[in-house]
Amino acid sequence: ARPEYSKNLLRSCNNFTLLVSNRVKSLDKVSMEPFTRPSFEAIYRDHYRMVAQLCLGFARGVPELAQDLTQEVFINVWKGLSTFRGQASLRTWIYRVAVNTCLRQTRQVAAQTVSLDQVADALSSPPPPEAMPQQPLYRAIGQLPEADRLIIMMVLEEQPYEEIAAVMGLSSGTLRVRIHRIKQKLKKWLTHVESPT
């Protein structure tokens, strides 16, 4: 029994040593690839269209609100850039900042706090069709609850579902069910708006 016990102990010690040395090697790999923070100018140039369209969809197609919102998002990106350490991909991180900025937006109107949707409803006078031919799409998206709006816009941007789940903090399963429901609602709304009278 004693030699058997010694063999097991030796095997455990070997396994432990192997585990530690693999860990040390992986740490060496990490330390050899330093994180390079991207410049704000590059981020702005590469992601403007994506953020602006997200904000336009969130603001129910109202350009003035969307412009303010887009600016707000990039100001928050600028402020948060020094704390970004590559824990998530840059794109995911920018989406998170954009989504969180949109979701928290409220406005002060006559000493009252109102939602962005209420401001959009008050401001929206439909632009001429030639100015914004896709206005019905933005209006349809604008009918959805705020979180669903952002989810479907990321789907339309062809973001992988895993990335959308990482942005929103939802599980993949929950996200898929939600996306299915959102598509149904959107299809119904667009059919209703665009069907000939």
Add this chain to the structure above:
Amino acid sequence: MSNPLHDLKQRWYQAGQDLPLSPRPVDDLIAQAKKSQRRTMVYQYQNVGVMALSWLAVGGFFGLWLPFQSGLSHAGVGLMLASFGLRIAVEAWSIYRLRRLDLGQEAQQSSIQALRYCRWRQRLHGPFTFTIVALYSLGFFLLTPEFWAAMPTWQVVTIDASYLVGAAILIWQIRSGIRQEMAQVNHLANICHQLIE
């Protein structure tokens, strides 16, 4: 048979090409971001700074310029300075908590964090601040016997009455602040509900 999602993606892509929003020059945006950051810091530090200076002024006035003799008056001054000092400390803590809110987190986590912060601010502006005002007022009125001994009655009544007017205005401001906080809490609660369902 057409794929509805494919059609939507095409429309979304086309809408992105026809975006009615033009990007602001990046230097302008950075200048705006710096200004916004400076404005926030000034507002926060100004708030705490003014309160701290007021605390020093009250302490200096009652400690050096108009030192009281009776034990009751000392208790009153102590209560005023302690309650005011506590309010300043909590306000500084509130600024620290605000700075820790991270827009780069997942939307669900970020919204829950923001909601917790707003609910905490609501409690701060509600029961806690009313308690502080009550303790401060009690401390002030504990000085009345010594005022009475040193001044004509009409002066003491004027001082106490003017304090009551000031306190009423302060309470009205606090209530209006609570209403705004409540609207913000309701908005964030709605967002959290959308993300958690």
